[in-house]
Amino acid sequence: MVRAKKHLGQHFLKNPETAGRIAEALSGEGYSKVLEIGPGMGVLTQHLLEQKQEVFVVEIDTESVHYLEEHFAALQGHIIPGDFLQLDLKDLMKEPFALAGNYPYNISSQIIFKMLDYPDLIPEMVGMFQKEVADRLTAEPGSKTYGILSVLSAVFYDREYLFTVEPEEFNPPPKVRSGVIRFKRKENWQPEVAIPLLTKIVKAAFNQRRKTLRNALKSLNLPLEGIAPETLQKRAEQLTWQEFVALTQKLTG
Template sequence: MHIIPKTPREAKHAPRKRFGQNFLHDTSVIGQIVTSIRLDRADNLLEIGPGLGALTEPLLAEVDGMTVIELDRDLAAQLKINIGANSHPDFTIINQNAMEVDYRALAEQVGKGAFRVVGNLPYNISTPILFRLLEFSDVIRDMHFMLQKEVVDRITAEPSSKEYGRLSVIMQYHCASEYLLTVPKGAFNPPPKVTSAVFRLTPYATKPIVAKDEKVFALVVREVFNHRRKTLRAIFKANALLPNLDEVAFDSVGINPQARPETLSVEQFVRLADLVVDHHA
């Protein structure tokens, strides 16, 4: 973990494709995002990928202090100047890859309770970061992210919709999800090729339903959606990683063996995964 020194060099920053950088600049959209988060002054705010600080500054105005994680060293240095970090005694810039941060250790170091996480994530690594953060859900109160709208639609999708899939089931098993607002391409510089959206994930303190084995649950969800056009009976019959369940087994947990994956609720996926665990017991 590297804290940026107090006297960084100032430099103009050109967006870097390898970091997936598109900088938010529309003040109206920024205001809508800040309002949607509903911050309190004492909140333990953590921003991932602050970039040039377009969102950081209005967020910092709403809280007593915050921590930001920025991978790009030049950006992190410039951010300290843009925000005027020396005038904020409780503003910390961490120059590190968000995929490598130990958020539990960071929460202990900051000492303000669970994080409220905010970020305009690089779209090329957004899903891995979300899965990484789920590993630290015990120190995260909620997450507000801007991603490409297609991904947000998938995360917040309802069963029996074309967007509903593996990402929907896994995220909704761990968190309550909520679509907040759509962000047009023109709100960024340079404009991305896709429309964006902002959403909220709130990790469950106590999950509504808990799988007997979460690794088996994740396996079942992945393998079933790898063959989403087939029926459940056909998928389980032909997949080497899954047991060959007969119709009686499906009926025992109230699931139609002729159903297709996108019609199952999160609860039904848990029941199906528990059936697999029991089958191997």
């Protein structure tokens, strides 16, 4: 057994049925490889290996790495020791792949931000998050949970909340429920917009979500004169991702 480490946010999934549902949620469309983040003792890994795709795992916990090496012969040469957030995915994988995992709660949002840097490489993602984060990632405009990652992920991916997982399905059990979601890349996933500027605008708008866009975007010193007054009177949570893209396009002329 591998000891769960609090500083790594480890809560090992112990229900094989739930692990099977996560693995089966991957469509396998548009890629031949899967990269699992934080496999721990391989409860999900076992089910991923039953799929058609070639499975790689990245694990920062050396104890887990040793466990996987001893118990999963099929992973020989496919275990990547280290921090997912520090990896150059283009150099590592070189071709399209899916992301999967029971993601550590303490870095789950950072995982999505990193994933959004590689939409060309990642056609699909299935994963388990703290339910609050899963709700935020799949939220729609007007919702209190709608935020920065809701908008930015929707630019590239169709998002779907699949099912909820209770604390007792983990060891140790977390204090919150978890949610499994799926992202599938849109057919037209390459918006004609400067993504760095879009990201800056979305972050500024939601960092002061109680203010109108006119006031929230002041700090960016952008030429807002050409933007419709009714748009600038809205708050961030009222705009769809398409409206954020259109706003960014207008600001870049």
